[in-house]
Amino acid sequence: MPKLTLIWFSIVLAACGGGGGSNSPAPDPGNGAPPSGLAERPNNSSCIAKVSSGDAVALQTVFSSLPSNNALVGLYQAPNSSEWFYAVHQSGHIYRFANQANVSNKTVFLDVTQRVDFDGESGLLGLAFDPDYANNRRFYIYYTGGDDLTSYLERYTASSDFASVESQSRTVLLTLDQPYGNHNGGQIAFGPDGYLYIGLGDGGFAGDPHENGQNLNALLGKVLRIDVRNGGTSYQIPVDNPFASGGGRAEIFAYGLRNPWRFSFDRATGRLWLADVGQNLWEEINIVENGDNLGWNLTEGDHCYTPNCDKTGLKAPVYEYSHDDGCSVTGGFVYRGSAIAGLQGQYLFSDFCSATLWRLQQNDQQQWQRFTIAPAGGPPAAFAEDSQGEIYLLIYNGTIKKLVAAGSGESVTPAEKLSETGCVSAVDPKQPASGLIPYTINSPFWSDGAEKTRYLGLPNNTTITVQNNGDLLLPAGSVLVKNFSLAGTVFETRLLMHHGSHWQGYSYRWQSDGLDAIRQDSALVADVQGQQWLFPSAAQCQACHTDAANDSLGLTLGQLNKSLLYPSTQINANQLDTWQHIALFSSPLSASQRQQLLPDYRDGQYSLSQRARAYLDSNCAHCHQPGGPTSVAIDLRYATALSATGICDQPPQAGDLGIANARILAPGAPERSTLWQRMQRLDQFRMPPLSSFQVDQQGAGLIRDFIVNTANCS
Incomplete structure (x- = not known):
């Protein structure tokens, strides 16, 4: 079987990440409705993915x-x-x-x-x-x-x-x-x-x-x-x-x-x-x-x-x-x-x-x-x-x-220059186009310490379908925009585009003068402010953006259920309430849907178990879930009981790293747990093996504490 059946993949083009939320109250719009960060849905006439009419x-x-x-x-x-x-x-x-x-x-x-x-x-x-x-x-x-x-x-x-x-x-x-x-x-x-x-x-x-x-x-x-x-x-x-x-x-x-x-x-x-x-x-x-x-x-x-x-x-x-x-x-x-x-x-x-x-x-x-x-x-x-x-x-x-x-159609690849994609301001490409909706998530994916901002481009007159598990299905033509920055300087922008028949990711590398970014068609590892960084190829984007992971990955009710200070209005409001107010959903959210929440693994108000499971969900479950790019029966989604994940007190299936009596997760014993040990490594046994060159010390520490405090698999 292909060797990657047994490893975590890094999300190289995940629509997920941290930050951007605010805890200040939003003004009440009246009529008993929850506050909304936007009064109306913005007009998006420019940031739209080309929809393939067919290939050969x-x-x-x-x-x-x-x-x-x-x-x-x-x-x-x-x-x-x-x-x-x-x-x-x-x-x-x-x-x-x-x-x-x-x-x-x-x-x-x-x-x-x-x-x-x-x-x-x-x-x-x-x-x-x-x-x-x-x-x-x-x-x-x-x-x-x-x-x-x-x-x-x-x-x-x-x-x-x-x-x-x-x-x-x-x-x-x-x-x-x-x-x-x-x-x-x-x-x-x-x-x-x-x-x-x-x-x-x-x-x-x-x-x-x-x-x-x-x-x-x-x-x-x-x-x-x-x-x-x-x-x-x-x-x-x-x-x-x-x-x-x-x-x-x-x-x-x-x-x-x-x-x-x-x-x-x-x-x-x-x-x-x-x-x-x-x-x-x-x-x-x-x-x-x-x-x-x-x-x-x-x-x-x-x-x-x-x-x-x-x-x-x-x-x-x-x-x-x-x-x-x-x-x-x-x-x-x-x-x-x-x-x-x-x-x-x-x-x-x-x-x-x-x-x-x-x-x-x-x-x-x-x-x-x-x-x-x-x-x-x-x-x-x-x-x-x-x-x-x-x-x-x-x-x-x-x-x-x-x-x-199939019939022949025009190329769906976006423009070579980011400034010409329609997804950024023509005056200042570092600013989003006016039709984009900013968003943030609760539990971000580790990206070697980079800060991220995210935007959604939804074609006019279309809506989002909510699945039973809280995943959001975006219509054809949708675009997700994500900026990566270190020390306040943006160095990469990624576009994830829904071309109708498939999703595809594109990496844009910002030029040294900061005036524009150029599409990076081949993978490139380059120095960014003293650290290695991978600008992913389109093929690498597909490593995690599969049907099982719902392609867009971070867009779930649980991830979006948090407040955001909307830059255009300076109103702080819950994102789900805002999206419902401006009619992004195909039907109103039910009470149970509105309550779905993936905890922020950095927030101490949640239990250790909740935070650790949220971390595994956002950093591992994009591959390790039923139908993901792995044949091993591991399911690291947050809603899956620990006893049903296939990791607790289970022998490793990708090698034991030379550890005696190794387990994927050995209750109470991180030193015998390959789950934690692989997070600590930077060699060929490193998890994730793609696009990350630095150990997530906070995340690894969280998982270690979780293992130490796990007494059994029930």
Whole structure:
């Protein structure tokens, strides 16, 4: 499973932050109505996001009437058959459903939940139908299970009607001990040569501590190729495997891999495309051939991981990208369908963290270049290819999206200069446009000590829908503006824009003269007043701005339920009352909605538990909640009981940091709690791992005190 299943992400474009409130009373407008900071809704005719009329390629949600199942990691059709789909869930289920747009039911094809260890990156991870499935009814699965965590390759035989599995058909072909719970690989697929290929990670933890990647006597960190055509209780070795005659394990086809989570064969050329999840800095895509050494752990991507490494004999990836644009590559397919002519022959892939759909295309110099297609709208666990060569993107929460052709539309990217976006004053770009509404929140996200101001641009004649959980759904065309400053000097402005089909973030870096800010299209780490600061790329913005996090993140009733001194009127009033007075909501707030509150974790009037849980909500729950960009069952939202969060007295699933008897949260023992320990670090195990270069001492102290004073998990 992609490695970021187990970590916190930093919000790189969160519509959240601190400050701006006031406790002075507001004048009573009379008629018994609560005070309002604004008399009327401002006219916003300039700060409006362009709404996409369509791109050459769009992602269309399909099979939406099916019952939802989380942890979707694979979707397959049997060879030369388009009638049925088979959905693989990490929990140990394979479901079968009809290939019909309005299908609403599915049946269990195979259930191995009793043998599967579904935890973190472990579970049922792969399915492959025999090329002659129509005649021999054989298929293969790969999963991790057992008390000691073992990987299994097993063969089964489908029933004569192909609707279920013969009960006594299980045959174990390969078992492999796993030293850790991550980097289990998981992809299995038949190649055009008829052999079965198996992708295995290096065994896990970090840095390949057992050095499996380069060990030819170990199967971990490899792509295996075996011959299973005889249907017996064992497999054979293809005679042209690189070590079939000795010098290494005969099953090895290629080696030097960290975690080849997903690979595929180009159905036109037979090329093996493999995406290998990186460690700290680089994600890579490889075209793999017989006997290749892909480099790990000597190299990460095409860069030395082991200091002063010798690259002799190593095969470089055809494409790599840094963690500026993501942190866990999800491999896809070369497009060979007929619905989207412009994609023909291009490799499609994504990233579990940045959740962006990309394509690779060769230029005239035969170099592979990456182009953005669309935001994925959630953490993409895998891709699927149907019998016609059409491609699907699988979101981990169970959503299935199909790539479809769409009309061409104008670019929705805002102006290069902030002064030309319509979201700031034309006279003084440091001031907001007159149509924007200032806002603040209760529990801000840590941004390395930067101060933040926030504004909402809502298109005229539109309203905000309030969900049952208090999240606010903004209409298409909405814009969120956030300024970052240190010592009173603004140095970055971020725009989060709702383009209709998706949200997208844009970073503007202020020039040294302070007269304007320029859009920063690529990620940049720069010195800002003596400290490092990340100006995020658009892809990094998508790491947290997913459907599960409601895209806009900080706009919730609980966050907004506080007073603000409105600059234009100098009236201090509650923001919810003000927004209701100027009719921003599609319907009036109910009494219970009006009472929703996320405590300010800096405010001592709240209990230690309330403040700590509020901190975790605003700093961690944007990823660690159901449907977020993580497969581990952790839910750090404020409303979730501690006993239901999955952290209290639970063993860590991303490594124990060398701590004896470690727990994510060990009641009364912060020294054994990886939750707190990771907040203290600035190395590769740092949480959050993106966009923050300084420890939040106040926040870490709060969580430490919370752990010390937590006696049990009830």
